[in-house]
Amino acid sequence: MQDPYIKPTWLTELRSGTGPRYVQIADMLERAVATGVLRPGQRLPAQRKLAELLQIDLTTVTRGLNEARRRQLIDARGPLGTFVSRPRVQLAARMDLSMNIPPPPAHVDFEALLRDGIAQVLTRSNIDLLMTYQVGGGSGPDRAAAIQWLKLALEQVDRERLVVCPGAQAALAAILLGETAPGDVVLTEPLVYPGLALVASQLGRRIEAVGVDDAGMRPDALRAACRTHGARLIYLNPTLQNPTAATMPEARRRDLVKTAAECDAKIIEDDPYWLLADDAPPPLARLMPGQVYYLSTLSKCLSPGLRTAFLALPEAAVRDRFLTALRAVALMSAPLMSALVTQWIHDGTAAQLLAGIKAESRARQQLAAEILPAGPAAADAAAAGQGIHLWHVLPAHWASQDLANAALREGLVVAPSRAFHAGPAGSAPPNAIRISLGGGSSQTELADALRRLANMLTRKPADHQDIVV
Numbered sequence: 001m002q003d004p005y006i007k008p009t010w011l012t013e014l015r016s017g018t019g020p021r022y023v024q025i026a027d028m029l030e031r032a033v034a035t036g037v038l039r040p041g042q043r044l045p046a047q048r049k050l051a052e053l054l055q056i057d058l059t060t061v062t063r064g065l066n067e068a069r070r071r072q073l074i075d076a077r078g079p080l081g082t083f084v085s086r087p088r089v090q091l092a093a094r095m096d097l098s099m100n101i102p103p104p105p106a107h108v109d110f111e112a113l114l115r116d117g118i119a120q121v122l123t124r125s126n127i128d129l130l131m132t133y134q135v136g137g138g139s140g141p142d143r144a145a146a147i148q149w150l151k152l153a154l155e156q157v158d159r160e161r162l163v164v165c166p167g168a169q170a171a172l173a174a175i176l177l178g179e180t181a182p183g184d185v186v187l188t189e190p191l192v193y194p195g196l197a198l199v200a201s202q203l204g205r206r207i208e209a210v211g212v213d214d215a216g217m218r219p220d221a222l223r224a225a226c227r228t229h230g231a232r233l234i235y236l237n238p239t240l241q242n243p244t245a246a247t248m249p250e251a252r253r254r255d256l257v258k259t260a261a262e263c264d265a266k267i268i269e270d271d272p273y274w275l276l277a278d279d280a281p282p283p284l285a286r287l288m289p290g291q292v293y294y295l296s297t298l299s300k301c302l303s304p305g306l307r308t309a310f311l312a313l314p315e316a317a318v319r320d321r322f323l324t325a326l327r328a329v330a331l332m333s334a335p336l337m338s339a340l341v342t343q344w345i346h347d348g349t350a351a352q353l354l355a356g357i358k359a360e361s362r363a364r365q366q367l368a369a370e371i372l373p374a375g376p377a378a379a380d381a382a383a384a385g386q387g388i389h390l391w392h393v394l395p396a397h398w399a400s401q402d403l404a405n406a407a408l409r410e411g412l413v414v415a416p417s418r419a420f421h422a423g424p425a426g427s428a429p430p431n432a433i434r435i436s437l438g439g440g441s442s443q444t445e446l447a448d449a450l451r452r453l454a455n456m457l458t459r460k461p462a463d464h465q466d467i468v469v
Contacts, residue, residue: 007053008045010037014054019107019356021056025064027106029073033084034367034443044074044082071442094408095449098415100242100389101304101438103364105356113349120347121339130335137323138164138338145342146310149350150296153274154286160316161289163323166333168272168297168309170326173199175268175293176233177325178318180205185229189217191420191429193242193270196235209423210234216241216248219259226263234265239280240273240387243420243434250281257288266314267292272300276358276387290314298341300388302353307334308341361388364437364446371450372435373457393432397460400431406461412453 010032014021032038044065045053051061065082068074075085104110121130138146143162150157165171172195180186182204188196190209200207208229211221216238225231236256238248260267269284269292285294289312297309313319344350365385372392394403404416414433421429435453440446 011050011053014056020109021060022063022067023107023109025050025054025061026067026071026073029064029068030071030443031363033073034447035370036447038084040084040086042084044084046081071444073442073444094411094413095445096413096439097435097437097449097453098413099439100300100434100436102300102302102357102388103360103438104441105353106360106363108353108356110353113344113353117340117343117349118336121336121343124343125339130339132335134332134335135323135327137319137326138162138333142338142342145345149345150294150310150312153271153283153296154289154294154312157289157312158316160319161313163311163313163319163326164333164338165309165311165326166330167299167307168270168295169195169199170330171295171309171311172196172268172270173203173329174322174326176200176203176205177328178321179233179266184233185231186233186235187222187225187229187231187265188235188422189241190422190424190427191241191243191417192235192422193237194419196270197422207422215252216246217252217256219252219255222256222259223263226265231263232265234260234267235270236267236284237270237272238284239271239277240389242273243389243415243417244391245387245389246391247277247280253281253284254287257284257291261288261291269294271295272297273387275301275354276361278386285312298350301357302350306337306341308337357388360443361437362386363443364388365390367443367447368435368437368450371447372454388438389434389436391432392435393430395457396431398431398457400429400433402461403433403456406456407453410452410456412449414453 010028012028014024029038044050047058047061047065051058054061065074065076069076072085074082076082140159142164143159146162146164147157147159163171165174176186176199183206185206185208186196186200187210188207189212192207192209197207208225208231210225211218217236222234236248238253240247257267267284271283271294274280274283274296283294285292292312292314294312295309296311298306299309311322313322341350344353362385365387368390369385394400400416401418404414407414414435417429417432417434420434437446440449
């Protein structure tokens with residue numbers, strides 16, 4: 001009689017260097033459930049059979065299934081065996097695909113790393129210093145850690161040009177306070193990070209959009225805008241841009257930093273996704289350091305809860321001016337979080353987390369590519385499988401805001417294009433939505449949300465009438 005438990009297709013080889021084996025087993029199950037290879041109610045092979053197929057010990061298989069059970073992927077039914085779980089009914093729950101946060105890292109026990117990291121910090125640090133005021137843009141060890149973290153992107157940064165900030169938003173506000181006056185113009189691309197527009201509005205600065213082409217902001221349009229508006233500050237997000245996920249080619253980067261120098265304008269290079277990209281071009285700050293404020297937050301590549309961003313100033317001479325402006329926005333970074341970041345960078349935990357987040361992001365991009373319907377333009381592709389968000393151009397029968405409203409009624413939150421639109425005045429934003437892939441504690445949850453969204457995209461909007469009772 002043929003063995004009914006020949007090796008299932010979802011059961012792939014365990015790999016060294018990609019996390020504990022028991023976690024890999026749970027990850028295999030999660031991927032198989034998310035992609036529909038394993039169906040609800042389907043019976044899994046016995047634990048001993050799984051151990052035999054994977055050529056590992058029974059204890060590791062047991063731990064892997066326990067982890068899968070913790071993720072609510074499987075149910076154990078005693079002598080009947082282990083089965084893929086039925087979907088849990090979520091009452092009054094929304095799936096947020098609008099918030100750009102990193103996903104839970106693959107092959108990593110984040111909770112254990114956090115406990116161990118805090119324990120190390122408390123063991124090695126003066127508790128009083130961790131719980132009092134600290135000003136000055138980061139301690140010597142914090143800035144040394146920042147230099148190490150930024151080495152891949154910038155190669156080398158002078159410590160006197162580095163500032164540790166309590167998040168990117170505070171840093172953006174401080175740059176605008178230090179470099180501009182009320183009524184001044186900040187130049188951006190037509191689609192821009194909404195946090196910049198919020199800062200500019202609250203500080204009485206104006207955002208003006210500069211013309212773009214397929215490579216990004218056009219140097220000729222930038223030159224004309226600098227003359228027209230007398231602008232001395234330019235905002236760019238050149239790698240896996242928010243919201244379009246486009247990456248500016250190196251040649252265009254070189255042209256833009258030269259144009260900015262000719263116009264005596266500084267560039268804010270907001271670069272939260274560079275470490276999530278494969279073979280990204282060099283940052284603008286590496287090409288012409290003296291022309292660029294280089295901002296690298298850990299919120300998008302590690303965790304928002306760290307509330308830490310590193311800023312490389314264009315020159316040490318502007319440090320005092322920047323720190324004065326920063327103190328008007330946020331007095332200091334939380335010393336405990338700064339110490340944890342420093343600990344994690346030096347002991348390799350930060351690199352481990354980054355690798356896990358990149359791996360999980362690629363898996364989620366692949367899920368999106370498999371589930372979402374092909375759109376009317378190549379821009380629908382999931383950013384070549386990189387980053388934590390994608391830009392989906394909508395079919396003609398859906399308008400961006402209408403789709404966002406309809407999705408909300410079905411428990412999904414997506415970001416319509418108008419949330420990112422900076423002009424020019426009177427122009428319409430593209431008919432697209434940004435889909436953030438970090439939401440959901442598992443690929444299974446994300447896959448369910450993406451399938452619901454895909455179903456909406458393929459059907460036409462329904463006419464809604466109020467019900468009178």
